[in-house]
Amino acid sequence: MDQVNGWRFWIDRGGTFTDVVARAPDGRLTTRKLLSVNPEQYADAAVEGVRRVLDAGPGPLPSGLVEAVRMGTTVATNALLERKGEPTVLAITRGFGDALRIGWQSRPELFVRHIRLNDQLYEHVVEIDERVRADGAVDRPVDIEGTRRGLKSARDAGFRSVAIALVHGWRFTDHERQVAGIARELGFEQISVSHEVGALIKLIGRGDTTVADAYLSPILRAYVDKVGGELGDATPLLFMQSNGGLTAAGAFRGKDAILSGPAGGVVGMAETARAAGFDRVIGFDMGGTSTDVSHFAGEYERTSDAVVAGVRLRAPMLSIHTVAAGGGSICRFDGARLRVGPESAGAVPGPRAYRRGGPLTVTDCNVLLGKLKPEFFP
Template identity: 40%
Template sequence: MAVVGVDTGGTFTDLICYTEAGATVVKLPSTPDNPARAVLEGLARLGLGPRKVLHGSTVATNALLEGKGAVTAYVANAGFEDVIAIGRQNRPEIYDLTSRKEACLVPEALRFGVPGRVSAEGKVIEDLSPEQAWQLAQAVAESGATSAAVCLLFSFLKPEHEKLLGQALAEAGIAVSLSSEILAEFREYERAATTVANAYVAPVMDAYLGELEAGLSEGAPLFVMQSSGGLVTAPVARREAVRTILSGPAGGVVAALAVGKAAGFDRLVTFDMGGTSTDVSLLDGMLSMAMEKHIAGLTVKTPMLDIHTVGAGGGSLAALDAGGALLVGPRSAGADPGPACYGKAEGLTVTDANLFLGRLCPDHFLGGAMRLFADRLPPLFETLGREAGLSAVEAAEGIVAVAEAAMERAIRVISVERGHDPAEFALLSYGGAGGLHAVSLARLLGMGTVVVPRHPGLFSALGMLCADVVKDFSETVMLGSDKVDIFELAGLFGSLEEKAREGMAEEGVPAAKVVLERQLDMRYRGQSHELPIRLVADPFTAFHTRHEAVFGFKNPRAVIEVVTLRIRARGVTEKPVFEQSEHRVAAVAEAAKIGEKPLVWKTREIAAMWYDREKLVPGNRLFGPALVAEASATTFVPPKAEALVDGFGNLVIDTRVG
């Protein structure tokens, strides 16, 4: 019996199982029509009955992005039905006269107002009767909606009206999401948008996880990765599916922190290039968190890892725009039909370009388990080149260059634009396609070190095994530093701590394994957004210091508002142990050399040695140009770069040799 980590992506589904005998891995094409099928098939291939399954899923993400969620109604106070459509009235493209706002997830016909009102102090101004709640439920049921988001003014202070509506809607057969349960905080629009997103994706997630649980070994519990980098049980993920929007990418970042720290790299930029997209994050000794993200026209506010995503992956399709310029992504070939070299489609992708340039080996893709049709590519690249006024080779290298430019911009967003110099960080590369572009990308950013961990194509699945069980709790308090002292602040966490301990008990975590992390959202009075500050001995001084670091100034004489109290409850889990080998061998064994083959580098054909990563040992040094093949990925060490296999089996590449 073993614990299995599972990551479902747009192109591949990855499984990894760590036992005393080592790691067992499975990588197989995803099944977009029913993602559970690939997961269950992968578990069957492992040939064992798992004691526990830890799962990162894109089901909630795809339901939002593809508009395939439940038909959702929005219930608000009478007169506030259109808050979800009005939003913040922000214009992200302020100078674009043709810019149009994304369509609201809830059309006007499915927005409902109800009587009843709670004041900003949490007092009932106007009551809501059971009869009025029942009438509303009937109207929602007759509208054709199958799910409802209920968001009433100041319900985070007094949720009784929401609970009454929730009961009536549930009795009418409607799936219900209450804002007082999903996000018990102030800011009406963000609370409404997050609750709507949950109502939209929860029925889809519920059906998916139900089917997956039914196919698991009897008694094997299913845990799901949240966007925050922590696990929750499947029942919680079913109810609060909005917390899993970044489920899959979060796993890779969690694994990167664990592997990076073990190998001595505390400052990392993570680079996860999969089949459909690329996800990047910056880790300065710890996980980087964000509190909200704009997805499908909604501002989703839940704790999540600070991950930036671009539509550039191995399966990203190349095309020419109206002016004849080469574009790559965001459209993807997906798992089916996939890149042209998979044998079904005609559209060219980044994977096709790498194969055409000699940077992939048809005989070693997925460890030889999947055939690539390299002979289909020359005429397709010749056609694309002719249309673009390029040779076939120039067209292929152009696809790679355009994709790398998009990924470079993504890393600059999370580093340079936030005051960090990428040269001070190592680039930790994973994902099935990451190793093919990591060194070139690092050179564009002035980064001297690239780390490619073992099993990079299954790295996000490893992250599931490195994660703790996590639940987040919050409460809006709105207290000024002129009216509350530090001791009173600490005492206010009492009720939240009780909720946190009860929540972890529901997750089956023993009290001795629970760690509570306390945080305050603070701002100067008059500001509209907060900074998160850990509850330390003097949080007010800590806020002044943090404010100066972020914004360049502080105002010690100003009143500080404590807006929201937060507790993150972590249930510490058993994790894989990364053991370092003390034995080093510099020379690469002949058995690890697959052979020398040609590849294209800057339009010239050069010879490169291919290596079998499974046969490399700590201390081995590889000099570019070289390619390292393994079951889940291929790593390209270009000319004037040198790779060292460290004691943990990571490939540590020096990008600046020569």
């Protein structure tokens, strides 16, 4: 193998397990597998995996020891599937407060008379009294005081994240900038503005993507900052995006992270298949919280419009179908029928079979059926 200057790490941080592959300066490969959450043993599984490989103690890693850390994570994916993101406010042009809920009025099942709309990621709406025409002419300037009152009320109610999506704001950005400035003055910690998140025509897709970014970015940022702080500034840290490319930790945001972990799986699947002489392959990636299915026929399949966990998104990503079903998906009886997921037992407490007081999960069902052998459990 080629000689490299320092250690290189490739990490897949899932909801239940974290897998670490490391390459030493002399080309040797080594691996580690850890529970993603194990508070009695370590603060973060990815960082702990790096430390175990390097036999390093606590504190930032020495400069020059690690050449690169590249990571894919399902932190955003699982937060979306389990609806555990940051409570979010939607700021939208007056009269369009229910536009995202109405959506495109599509009927996924044509002959179903009772239409069930997906729950929205935002919990509160602030309608902004403003209007810009399609040609940029201003019908109504932003009502500064009214906007301030509406956003302050939301901030006082405890909301820290706001998604701003105004009609024609993708092209004529001045009004969105004004609203963002007010939100910043009021102390909102996450401000996602549609023309920055995705400057694309069509309010519904742009608005949904902006809401998803506001909903997921705080969760993602907390994790990225935690990992970056543990590794130290001297360690280059890159994250896999939904489109299959890498980005610096500081530029990693919610709307690009939804398929971060699954995208890494697709790239790995494709390269492994190529090395084995196959150019057509179907991927089935089942983890603890979700299952991802993908298709590769010689080139990566990408899309810019997708529905993930019932959420419409307009962002470049690999074509992956994700469902909230994994080994840790919780099995329960709701009074009428047996249900599986979308909630997951995660790494802590984990499935009942982990002997940590967890709930009944898909893993436990496989133990009872004899498909998993308890004698092989650690």
